[in-house]
Amino acid sequence: MGKLLTVLTMVLLCGCAAQQWRGTGDLGLVIERASGQISLVDTSRRAPYAHVAGLGDLSHASVVYSRDGRYAYVFGRDGGLTKVDLLAERIVKRVLQSGNAIGGAISQDGSIVVAQNYTPGGIKAFDAETLELLAEVPAEYAPGRFSKVVGLADLSGNRFAYALFDAGEIWVSDFSDRRRPQTQRYPAGLQPYDGLVTPDGRYYLAGLFGEDGVALLDTWQPQPETRRILQSYGRGQEKLPVFKMPHLRGWSLAQGKAYLPAIGRHEVLVVAAGSWQEAGRIQVRGQPVFVMAQPDGRQVWVNFAFPDNGWVEVIDTLSGKVVRTLAPGKAVLHMEFTPRGEHVWISARDDNRVLIYDTATFEKIGEFAAQAPSGIFFTSRANRTGF
Numbered sequence: 001m002g003k004l005l006t007v008l009t010m011v012l013l014c015g016c017a018a019q020q021w022r023g024t025g026d027l028g029l030v031i032e033r034a035s036g037q038i039s040l041v042d043t044s045r046r047a048p049y050a051h052v053a054g055l056g057d058l059s060h061a062s063v064v065y066s067r068d069g070r071y072a073y074v075f076g077r078d079g080g081l082t083k084v085d086l087l088a089e090r091i092v093k094r095v096l097q098s099g100n101a102i103g104g105a106i107s108q109d110g111s112i113v114v115a116q117n118y119t120p121g122g123i124k125a126f127d128a129e130t131l132e133l134l135a136e137v138p139a140e141y142a143p144g145r146f147s148k149v150v151g152l153a154d155l156s157g158n159r160f161a162y163a164l165f166d167a168g169e170i171w172v173s174d175f176s177d178r179r180r181p182q183t184q185r186y187p188a189g190l191q192p193y194d195g196l197v198t199p200d201g202r203y204y205l206a207g208l209f210g211e212d213g214v215a216l217l218d219t220w221q222p223q224p225e226t227r228r229i230l231q232s233y234g235r236g237q238e239k240l241p242v243f244k245m246p247h248l249r250g251w252s253l254a255q256g257k258a259y260l261p262a263i264g265r266h267e268v269l270v271v272a273a274g275s276w277q278e279a280g281r282i283q284v285r286g287q288p289v290f291v292m293a294q295p296d297g298r299q300v301w302v303n304f305a306f307p308d309n310g311w312v313e314v315i316d317t318l319s320g321k322v323v324r325t326l327a328p329g330k331a332v333l334h335m336e337f338t339p340r341g342e343h344v345w346i347s348a349r350d351d352n353r354v355l356i357y358d359t360a361t362f363e364k365i366g367e368f369a370a371q372a373p374s375g376i377f378f379t380s381r382a383n384r385t386g387f
Contacts, residue, residue, distance in 0.1 A: 017330060020049075024069035025087050027379050028336070030347065030354055033058045034275060034372035038074065040086055043338050043345075046356050046366040050082075050089040056080040061375055062103040064387070066128060067110035069379035073128070075104040080085075081115055083131060086379070093131045097124050102150065104263075107158040108385075112175055114152060114160050121146035123162060125175060134178045141167035141185075151195020151206055151248065153386045157217055161204040163192035164217075170206055170217055170226060171196070186226045188215040196248040197386040198273075207248050209263060221223035229276045233262055233269055254297030254317045261288035261302075268302060268315065280320055284313050290334065293317070294359060296342035303332045303346075312346065314362070324362050328355045347373035 007096070030039040030048070037053040055061075057078035064073050071092065074082040079098035084091055100119035106112065106128065113126045121139035126132060126150040147166035155161055158175045168190055173183045190210030197204050197219075206215040213231040217224050250258065257279055258271040268291055270280040286308025293300045300315040309331050314324040329348025336345050343365070346355045349372050356366035381387035 003234070008139060020050075022087060024086060024379050025339070027069065028377055029061075029063065029072055029074075029084070029086070030345075030370055030373050031058050031375040031377075032371040033061065033349070033374045037371070038072075038084065039370055039373075040089060041044045043343075046343075047368055048370075052084055052089060052091060054091060055082050055084075055094070058374070060102055063375065063377040063381075064104060064106040064113070065377075065379050065382035066106070067382055069382045071128075071201075072377070072379075073104065073106065073113050073114055077101065079115075079117065079119075081113070081126065081131065095126070095131050095133075097133070102148075102151060105152045105154045105160055107154060107175060108156055109158060112158060112178060114175075116149040116152040116162055118148040121148050121164070121166070123149055123152065123160065123173065125178065125181065127178075135175070135181050137171075137173050137181055137183055139167070139171070140245055141169060145149050150193060153195060153197040153204060154201075155197060155204070155385075156201050159219075161195065161197060161219065163188060163195045163206040165191055165193060165209075168192065168210075170204065170215060172204075172217075172219065172224075184224075184299065186217055188226060189213060189228065191216070194248040199385055201385045205248065205260075207260070207263065212263075214260065229271065230260075230269060230278055233265075233267075233278065233281075254293040254300060257317070259291045259293065259300045259315070261291050261341060270320065282315055282320060282322065284315075284322065285311055285325070292335055292337070292342075293368055294337055295339065298341075299323075299337055299359065302343060303335060306331075309333075324361065326357070328357075328364075332375045334376050336378055338349065339378065339380035345376050347376055 009016050028041050038051040039048040041048050056076045060077045072084045079101045082094040098117040101117045104115040124136045125134045147164035151163040161172045168186045170186045173181045175181045188206050189208040190233045192206035193209040195206040202220045202257045204217045213228045215226050217226045261270045268282040272279040286304030288302050302313045312326045313322045316323045328346045332348035
């Protein structure tokens with residue numbers, strides 16, 4: 001019996017030694033859009049530790065995380081919603097919930113995952129544990145007419161705000177009763193193309209593609225009303241052709257100012273966050289796609305649409321000027337900062353590389369291969385409103 005216990009103890013010890021223990025706060029993933037797979041990455045080791053395949057069409061994929069950072073919910077363009085276990089390195093469950101989808105969000109308490117859909121237009125809510133369908137809100141803005149949904153963001157109280165591109169409206173759906181959501185409708189403007197919520201969860205902003213301006217909704221008010229800001233930023237000037245829609249999801253709020261991409265212009269718009277009045281414009285080398293602030297707000301990093309999508313510019317938020325121009329690679333699609341902002345990871349799709357830069361020195365400190373990488377998402381998003 002003594003010998004048997006010794007052998008069992010040795011087996012257990014060997015098993016523990018072979019196990020690779022990880023803390024989820026240091027992890028993330030990179031979308032490999034050409035192959036339908038993701039690379040699971042360790043931000044301290046600056047490298048992938050596993051690959052997970054079978055996620056379908058990832059040509060415009062986005063990700064949210066469970067509260068503990070263990071599970072990633074990947075929203076694919078084909079309507080697939082896939083729950084991935086970052087520690088077990090596998091798919092937990094996958095559902096095809098629509099024909100054409102473009103992102104999602106997770107509720108404040110982490111219990112509800114919501115997908116936004118182009119086809120059919122609307123949102124669908126799922127139990128975060130099981131991916132059971134809980135409820136659906138069709139984006140039927142007029143009898144028989146459905147809109148594409150964009151800009152979905154989480155609010156307090158298990159509410160979600162989103163924009164209806166075809167209807168020119170902002171809707172807020174309250175999932176306090178998970179199976180019977182209540183929805184309020186607000187006017188936005190012509191063709192809201194994306195939306196975001198401020199880090200405190202108070203203001204929802206929807207950028208407008210069909211006209212100059214941004215629609216702003218104060219969600220804390222008992223009777224919210226939308227108001228228009230930045231209405232005349234392109235007045236009297238013809239827009240340039242837009243080769244890639246800007247994204248507002250990479251929220252940039254730094255030093256009390258918001259930094260937003262200007263549609264069809266080579267400018268970053270600066271807005272005073274208190275008054276929501278224009279506070280300046282910064283000329284950049286192309287049409288901005290992502291305008292993202294470091295976690296400390298010291299700098300804002302900008303990438304661009306074609307034909308300038310091989311460049312990244314860095315704006316100093318004290319001077320309001322571009323202080324560095326980088327050429328990381330071909331077709332820069334996404335950037336993501338490590339939780340405290342010492343490094344930024346950049347995907348260069350057409351070079352099949354992910355590049356890692358030191359944000360203090362602007363030196364490249366690492367890189368690794370990936371198949372047509374696009375979105376980069378770290379688990380630090382799990383505890384941020386609107387991410």
